[in-house]
Amino acid sequence: LAIVEAKLNSLLSKEKESSKATPRVGIIMGSDSDLPVMKEAARILDTFGVSNEVRIVSAHRTPELMDSYALSAHKRGIQVIIAGAGGAAHLPGMVAANTPLPVIGVPVRGSTLEGLDSLLSIVQMPRGVPVATVAINNATNAGLLAVRMLGITDADLQARIIQYKEDMKDEVLKKADKLIN
Numbered sequence: 641l642a643i644v645e646a647k648l649n650s651l652l653s654k655e656k657e658s659s660k661a662t663p664r665v666g667i668i669m670g671s672d673s674d675l676p677v678m679k680e681a682a683r684i685l686d687t688f689g690v691s692n693e694v695r696i697v698s699a700h701r702t703p704e705l706m707d708s709y710a711l712s713a714h715k716r717g718i719q720v721i722i723a724g725a726g727g728a729a730h731l732p733g734m735v736a737a738n739t740p741l742p743v744i745g746v747p748v749r750g751s752t753l754e755g756l757d758s759l760l761s762i763v764q765m766p767r768g769v770p771v772a773t774v775a776i777n778n779a780t781n782a783g784l785l786a787v788r789m790l791g792i793t794d795a796d797l798q799a800r801i802i803q804y805k806e807d808m809k810d811e812v813l814k815k816a817d818k819l820i821n
């Protein structure tokens with residue numbers, strides 16, 4: 641029995657190590673100044689138990705790193721990439737150009753132009769290279785969209801999404817009830 645337990649423990653710790661080594665979602669952003677917005681995507685993924693990694697990868701300041709990240713992500717086992725950037729927000733589109741994975745773009749609001757520059761830079765992709773763009777600063781929805789994508793082939797995860805939707809509905813109905821009565 642002790643041997644069986646030891647084997648099981650070693651298998652479990654190997655599994656833990658490998659899930660650490662190959663997270664399912666890559667969250668990348670152009671600058672550490674994007675982190676206050678982008679950390680919300682990681683929080684959502686953590687809530688749903690989806691392994692993720694967070695990296696600073698700039699299209700303009702570290703172009704080689706961006707290329708190698710995008711080209712290797714699917715080979716490492718990443719399944720979805722969430723990319724946030726502000727201003728001349730080229731990161732999501734350039735990463736989408738170099739990966740077969742779905743890319744979710746988060747336009748980050750900078751100190752000028754209210755984030756419209758970021759939104760338009762990310763959303764106006766040419767035919768053939770899609771980026772699923774969420775609303776300005778809405779990294780929450782980027783996290784939820786990634787979970788929904790993974791839920792297509794992960795029944796447990798999809799069940800958690802259904803529960804999340806139910807909880808959200810209950811919360812809204814409770815609030816509405818309070819307002820009316």
Ligand code: RP5
Pocket residue numbers: 669670671672673674698724725726727728748750
């Ligand atoms: C973009 O430039 C980043 O995504 C960030 O939103 C914006 C400003 O970057 P910092 O000058 O704050 O590093 O590349």
